[in-house]
Amino acid sequence: MTFASPWMLWSLLALVPLAAAYFLKVRPRRRPTTALFLWERILEDRKANRLWQRLRSIWSLLLMAAAVGAVGLALGEPRWPGQSPSDLLIVIDNSASMRASGEGGVRIELAKREARNLARALGSVQRAAVATAAGRVRYASHLTENPRELIAAIDAIEPTYEAFNAEVLAGLTNSPEEENAEGEANNAPSLDDALPRRIVLITDGVLGGQPAPEGVELIAVGGKRENAGIVGADAEFSPIDRGELTVYYQTASTAPEAIDVDLLVWSVDGEGERRLARVVPLVIEPGLNVAKTLSVSDAEPGSWQLELDADQLADRLDGGDALPDDNTAWLVARRPPPVSVAVSSADPYFFEQSVRAFTGSGGLLQLVTGDGEVTLGSGAVPADRAVVFHPGGASPWWEGEPGGDVDFEVGAPRVLDAQHPVIRRIDPLLINYVGARRLKAPPGARVLVEADDGTPLIYTASRAGGGAVVVNLDPVASEFYFSAWFPVLVHAAAEHLAGREEPLRSVYRPGQSPRLPGAAEAFTGQVTGPTGEPASIETPRLADLAELGDYQVTGTARGGGERNWRLACSLLAENETLLSPPKKPPRPADLASGSPPAGWLVALAIAAATAESILYHRRKVG
Amino acid sequence: MKLTDPEFIRRLDSLYLLARKVLGGTLQADRRSTKKGSGVTFADYSEYYYGADYRAIDWRVYARFDSLVVKLFELEEDATIYILVDTSRSMGSADPQGRAGQKFLYARQLAAAIGYIGLNSLDRVAVYGLGDSLTTLAGVARGRGKVLPMLRGLEQAATHPGDTRFNNCCRVFQARHTRRGMVVVLSDFLFPDGFDEGLKLLGFHGHDVYALQVQDENDTRCDHKGDALLECVETGRQKRVTISPKEARAYERAVEDWNASLRRCCVRQRIGLASVTPDTPFEQVIRNILRRGGLVA
Numbered sequence: 001m002t003f004a005s006p007w008m009l010w011s012l013l014a015l016v017p018l019a020a021a022y023f024l025k026v027r028p029r030r031r032p033t034t035a036l037f038l039w040e041r042i043l044e045d046r047k048a049n050r051l052w053q054r055l056r057s058i059w060s061l062l063l064m065a066a067a068v069g070a071v072g073l074a075l076g077e078p079r080w081p082g083q084s085p086s087d088l089l090i091v092i093d094n095s096a097s098m099r100a101s102g103e104g105g106v107r108i109e110l111a112k113r114e115a116r117n118l119a120r121a122l123g124s125v126q127r128a129a130v131a132t133a134a135g136r137v138r139y140a141s142h143l144t145e146n147p148r149e150l151i152a153a154i155d156a157i158e159p160t161y162e163a164f165n166a167e168v169l170a171g172l173t174n175s176p177e178e179e180n181a182e183g184e185a186n187n188a189p190s191l192d193d194a195l196p197r198r199i200v201l202i203t204d205g206v207l208g209g210q211p212a213p214e215g216v217e218l219i220a221v222g223g224k225r226e227n228a229g230i231v232g233a234d235a236e237f238s239p240i241d242r243g244e245l246t247v248y249y250q251t252a253s254t255a256p257e258a259i260d261v262d263l264l265v266w267s268v269d270g271e272g273e274r275r276l277a278r279v280v281p282l283v284i285e286p287g288l289n290v291a292k293t294l295s296v297s298d299a300e301p302g303s304w305q306l307e308l309d310a311d312q313l314a315d316r317l318d319g320g321d322a323l324p325d326d327n328t329a330w331l332v333a334r335r336p337p338p339v340s341v342a343v344s345s346a347d348p349y350f351f352e353q354s355v356r357a358f359t360g361s362g363g364l365l366q367l368v369t370g371d372g373e374v375t376l377g378s379g380a381v382p383a384d385r386a387v388v389f390h391p392g393g394a395s396p397w398w399e400g401e402p403g404g405d406v407d408f409e410v411g412a413p414r415v416l417d418a419q420h421p422v423i424r425r426i427d428p429l430l431i432n433y434v435g436a437r438r439l440k441a442p443p444g445a446r447v448l449v450e451a452d453d454g455t456p457l458i459y460t461a462s463r464a465g466g467g468a469v470v471v472n473l474d475p476v477a478s479e480f481y482f483s484a485w486f487p488v489l490v491h492a493a494a495e496h497l498a499g500r501e502e503p504l505r506s507v508y509r510p511g512q513s514p515r516l517p518g519a520a521e522a523f524t525g526q527v528t529g530p531t532g533e534p535a536s537i538e539t540p541r542l543a544d545l546a547e548l549g550d551y552q553v554t555g556t557a558r559g560g561g562e563r564n565w566r567l568a569c570s571l572l573a574e575n576e577t578l579l580s581p582p583k584k585p586p587r588p589a590d591l592a593s594g595s596p597p598a599g600w601l602v603a604l605a606i607a608a609a610t611a612e613s614i615l616y617h618r619r620k621v622g
Numbered sequence: 623m624k625l626t627d628p629e630f631i632r633r634l635d636s637l638y639l640l641a642r643k644v645l646g647g648t649l650q651a652d653r654r655s656t657k658k659g660s661g662v663t664f665a666d667y668s669e670y671y672y673g674a675d676y677r678a679i680d681w682r683v684y685a686r687f688d689s690l691v692v693k694l695f696e697l698e699e700d701a702t703i704y705i706l707v708d709t710s711r712s713m714g715s716a717d718p719q720g721r722a723g724q725k726f727l728y729a730r731q732l733a734a735a736i737g738y739i740g741l742n743s744l745d746r747v748a749v750y751g752l753g754d755s756l757t758t759l760a761g762v763a764r765g766r767g768k769v770l771p772m773l774r775g776l777e778q779a780a781t782h783p784g785d786t787r788f789n790n791c792c793r794v795f796q797a798r799h800t801r802r803g804m805v806v807v808l809s810d811f812l813f814p815d816g817f818d819e820g821l822k823l824l825g826f827h828g829h830d831v832y833a834l835q836v837q838d839e840n841d842t843r844c845d846h847k848g849d850a851l852l853e854c855v856e857t858g859r860q861k862r863v864t865i866s867p868k869e870a871r872a873y874e875r876a877v878e879d880w881n882a883s884l885r886r887c888c889v890r891q892r893i894g895l896a897s898v899t900p901d902t903p904f905e906q907v908i909r910n911i912l913r914r915g916g917l918v919a
Contacts, residue, residue, distance in 0.1 A: 028848075028849035028850050028851045028862060029846075029849070029850055029851065030850075030851045030853055030860075031846055031850040031851065031852050031853065032715060032716075032852075032853050032854075032855045033852050033853065033854060033855065034712035034715050034810065034812050034840065034841050034854075034855055034856075035712075035812045035841065035873075035876075035877065035880075036852055036853075036854035036857075036859060036861060037812075037814040037854075038812075038873060038876045038877060038880065039852055039861060039863065039873060040861065041876060042869060042872045042873055042876055043861070043863055043869075
């Protein structure tokens with residue numbers, strides 16, 4: 001055993017005056033009596049206690065010496081043999097699988113108990129920090145020597161519904177400089193470079209199927225439990241029959257044998273009422289099952305739920321279903337109407353043809369006469385949302401008259417934002433920008449492609465209540481009508497202007513933060529999650545989805561007005577459902593757990609002092 | 623208070639006047655005896671026996687029942703009063719208020735009162751001290767003129783170390799005094815050797831024995847708890863003990879049992895017993911005794 005403060009052992013010298021004082025103290029007071037013979041008769045029955053009576057004084061001294069000695073040793077801050085003075089990072093796995101119950105209780109509680117024991121063992125002589133790891137690492141405390149602070153941080157840890165991402169552990173083993181270079185690690189407590197550090201991950205063994213990175217020591221909690229759940233799901237309307245909903249699903253099970261269970265398909269209306277749409281009998285094989293699809297006729301867009309019959313699972317699985325959260329998948333079936341596109345051009349043929357190219361199976365665009373959501377044309381297109389080729393004349397989408405009728409030759413175009421939705425599916429450098437005119441984009445415009453002299457070639461512009469995509473070339477002179485990029489660019493621009501360039505998925509996983517398509521940049525809105533508690537949001541990108549279920553968002557749409565978005569969040573994590581039967585790793589060596597030696601010594605001192613106080617009380621007042 | 627103090631003697635005098643009033647006797651030998659014999663006060667009948675004084679035959683009874691009975695009269699005699707005062711150290715121990723010798727003073731005051739009344743009634747009075755041996759505090763004396771020497775003897779009495787050997791003292795006393803009389807024992811009766819044998823011996827030899835038990839709270843209660851070095855006030859013997867409430871209760875029970883055994887012994891031996899504490903004024907004790915018609919068993 002070593003001591004962090006060995007100079008405090010000098011306090012053991014207090015034993016000398018203690019012993020001296022004690023021998024003086026235990027001399028009893030003289031009491032004259034007139035009937036000693038009666039006392040002798042009473043005490044004659046207690047001869048058996050005489051040895052104890054004789055030893056009691058020495059016992060008292062020994063007890064007090066033990067108390068003082070224990071306090072002296074505790075002041076020396078002893079460490080268990082082999083306990084190194086390294087900084088310790090205690091990482092608790094709080095992924096969804098830690099919600100599973102099993103032998104000894106819920107896994108997250110077992111992990112927290114282990115973490116508390118580690119924190120207590122530090123005994124104010126070692127620094128440590130607490131973090132959680134699931135989809136990402138979150139630090140729960142600063143680096144501290146105070147076990148109480150660590151325990152308070154551990155107590156506050158709650159399990160998430162996120163799947164464990166083992167890659168986040170790699171960041172923990174990086175040097176502090178590397179950590180600071182990574183976004184999340186900016187909150188990481190600065191560990192002392194002079195001291196070695198240890199990272200201990202307390203987990204149920206679910207590491208996304210990957211081994212723990214080097215430098216991370218594992219403490220496994222939880223036992224083997226049977227569980228079955230849905231690990232994959234999606235829903236989409238058929239492009240052929242727009243009333244038929246195709247549902248994709250995948251299941252997994254940790255049971256050693258196949259189990260038969262019904263898959264219930266629920267349709268959920270706007271009021272939250274569920275209507276059973278289909279019951280599909282399933283046989284779930286052990287492990288990850290083959291993905292399957294099912295169809296629901298006459299389906300309506302909106303919220304849907306896939307649910308494994310919980311009662312059947314409870315019957316079929318030994319010990320019941322360990323993780324009920326993966327039995328249900330929440331989905332949103334979307335069937336957006338096609339974007340209506342009007343053509344405003346003296347020569348509309350190729351424009352109409354480009355729209356018709358997306359009118360067929362997908363139903364993405366629809367050619368209309370009169371007002372459409374988007375107007376496609378050339379010259380000065382008088383519409384709030386316009387896709388403009390070969391700009392000319394006066395228009396709010398450019399400043400002044402674009403270069404008169406004089407075209408200029410574009411040397412080497414530059415792509416400024418290749419990932420913008422308007423151009424990400426085309427190669428702008430392969431376009432022949434013949435007929436481009438010198439013009440100036442309006443303030444606030446976003447130039448995607450520009451000429452070598454800075455003339456914008458493709459840009460987006462917006463103003464209150466509308467926007468435009470301007471393509472600065474003559475499609476006839478440049479023979480762009482014959483290019484495959486032409487309909488693609490039209491489609492992308494129409495979807496962008498209609499706010500559909502990045503549609504919402506039918507389901508998101510916990511920890512994901514979807515961006516609301518068609519939302520205004522200056523967005524204000526309100527999100528109502530599965531708990532029913534509304535929360536205000538200020539950006540079109542939602543914060544990490546934390547709860548499983550349906551989300552309803554209301555906020556400012558691009559171009560003004562208010563719009564609703566519906567989202568769903570489901571667990572859908574193979575590794576969490578399969579609960580990775582823990583192949584328990586050996587416990588890290590030299591890792592103290594439980595109360596520190598100083599704690600035990602203080603407890604010993606208290607016990608000795610208590611025993612002595614009882615003896616003292618008996619000596620003084622019987 | 624000194625026993626020869628005039629104030630104290632005046633208090634004794636008033637007690638004597640009370641005694642005369644209560645007992646209603648004359649000056650000489652006016653103490654009523656339980657013995658039967660020739661006197662003037664009728665006491666009882668007895669069957670005629672050969673040699674009986676036929677002047678005492680009650681002829682009226684013979685005329686009526688045709689049987690010879692003789693009338694018995696209370697014997698009026700000048701009795702001897704022996705006062706045995708415990709002079710062991712246990713009588714001189716401090717009371718709960720820390721006043722040493724209160725018990726002993728009280729016992730001597732009681733003895734003085736009894737002796738005073740006795741001497742004024744022209745009885746013979748002797749006072750002895752009980753300790754590890756019998757000591758004479760005031761020799762056998764008679765008459766009012768002996769009051770002061772008796773009081774002086776009591777006043778000068780001191781407590782002595784050593785166990786009270788009551789039984790031994792009684793044997794010595796009996797050896798000295800074969801003449802029967804009234805024996806008044808004033809003590810706390812906390813004798814390691816017991817009191818049965820001594821009291822039995824006195825009763826066996828025809829004495830009228832009376833016991834006045836004087837105990838204070840220090841004798842009957844145990845207020846101190848915890849570790850203690852108990853020291854016998856008589857012998858100086860020591861014992862190291864731990865007194866818990868349980869032990870304290872056991873001691874108090876033991877004293878109660880001891881006193882109960884004294885009461886049983888006195889009842890068996892037809893010995894009068896009064897238990898008093900020094901807190902009770904001694905005049906009140908004497909008055910109570912007198913009003914009850916003396917120390918009766």
